[in-house]
Amino acid sequence: xxxxxxxxxxxxxxxxxxxxxxxxxxxxxxxxxxxxxxxxxxxxxxxxxxxxxxxxxxxxxxxxxxxxxxxxxxxxxxxxxxxxxxxxxxxxxxxxxxxxxxxxxxxxxxxxxxxxxxxxxxxxxxxxxxxxxxxxxxxxxxxxxxxxxxxxxxxxxxxxxxxxxxxxxxxxxxxxxxxxxxxxxxxxxxxxxxxxxxxxxxxxxxxxxxxxxxxxxxxxxxxxxxxxxxxxxxxxxxxxxxxxxxxxxxxxxxxxxxxxxxxxxxxxxxxxxxxxxxxxxxxxxxxxxxxxxxxxxxxxxxxxxxxxxxxxxxxxxxxxxxxxxxxxxx
Ligand code: SF4
Numbered sequence: 264x265x266x267x268x269x270x271x272x273x274x275x276x277x278x279x280x281x282x283x284x285x286x287x288x289x290x291x292x293x294x295x296x297x298x299x300x301x302x303x304x305x306x307x308x309x310x311x312x313x314x315x316x317x318x319x320x321x322x323x324x325x326x327x328x329x330x331x332x333x334x335x336x337x338x339x340x341x342x343x344x345x346x347x348x349x350x351x352x353x354x355x356x357x358x359x360x361x362x363x364x365x366x367x368x369x370x371x372x373x374x375x376x377x378x379x380x381x382x383x384x385x386x387x388x389x390x391x392x393x394x395x396x397x398x399x400x401x402x403x404x405x406x407x408x409x410x411x412x413x414x415x416x417x418x419x420x421x422x423x424x425x426x427x428x429x430x431x432x433x434x435x436x437x438x439x440x441x442x443x444x445x446x447x448x449x450x451x452x453x454x455x456x457x458x459x460x461x462x463x464x465x466x467x468x469x470x471x472x473x474x475x476x477x478x479x480x481x482x483x484x485x486x487x488x489x490x491x492x493x494x495x496x497x498x499x500x501x502x503x504x505x506x507x508x509x510x511x512x513x514x515x516x517x518x519x520x521x522x523x524x525x526x527x528x529x530x531x532x533x534x535x536x537x538x539x540x541x542x543x544x545x546x547x548x549x550x551x552x553x554x555x556x557x558x559x560x561x562x563x564x565x566x567x568x569x570x571x572x573x574x575x576x577x578x579x580x581x582x583x584x585x586x587x588x589x590x591x592x593x
Pocket of ligand 1: 352444487
């Protein structure tokens with residue numbers, strides 16, 4: 264049995280008996296000799312493992328690993344046997360440093376996983392009714408998009424005399440938290456709808472239609488920085504989601520909205536509407552990619568990379584392999 268016949272766990276061969284290496288998700292035929300088993304188990308299974316990073320690592324981290332490994336394997340340092348490894352590293356870096364190619368590669372990794380290991384994305388609600396179930400949510404960690412707003416809604420409970428045009432149009436209110444100057448006006452005008460958040464001190468909406476349309480309209484109109492907007496339910500769920508995700512990313516540390524006007528910030532504060540448009544465009548693009556890629560195609564492409572990596576590692580001298588392994592196992 265040659266090492267080329269060693270298959271990833273994704274593509275078991277025939278009725279061979281396998282034992283599972285749980286930590287690396289690789290299945291290795293049990294009749295390989297010890298050296299072959301050891302190499303097949305320790306060789307990286309994909310390009311992220313080749314650089315010893317996670318699949319979510321940013322480009323800067325991957326670049327650093329790329330340079331570290333290149334320095335080790337460069338033929339001037341490691342001799343001619345480092346050449347194949349350097350070519351592999353160059354090709355891997357060329358792919359991962361190109362955002363479009365990396366997205367395709369990530370999609371292939373996900374698609375090529377056995378069904379049991381695939382990340383099950385939560386179902387995204389397509390319901391756009393003006394009321395939905397659930398209490399106000401505050402995201403503490405990055406979370407998947409569900410298509411359900413984070414505020415709650417009392418749209419159906421508004422007494423008829425408190426309804427108006429916006430209610431008939433099923434509009435909701437949204438606060439741009441980056442622009443809010445924490446004056447509390449909206450909370451005073453419509454306290455059953457707006458609140459000041461403990462963590463960042465900015466206003467947001469905890470209950471849609473907690474007050475009459477007249478009060479909500481007044482809160483919107485009297486905000487001194489015009490950062491409260493009437494939006495549709497569909498816009499609301501995306502705006503609330505991207506705002507919450509950005510808050511998690513920025514750990515709730517928002518710059519003072521006046522500092523940009525005073526020239527103390529180089530970049531304008533975050534724009535949740537632009538963020539929402541980017542998010543929607545990305546979702547559409549991800550959907551398009553998913554429809555284009557097939558599981559068989561992705562598995563075959565991953566196998567090609569795996570076999571190439573394995574071949575390079577097979578040809579490394581023991582000494583060079585020992586030098587490289589601490590980098591890829593980090
Ligand atoms: S009125 Fe406007 S600026 Fe004042 S707390 Fe409410 S949203 Fe913020």
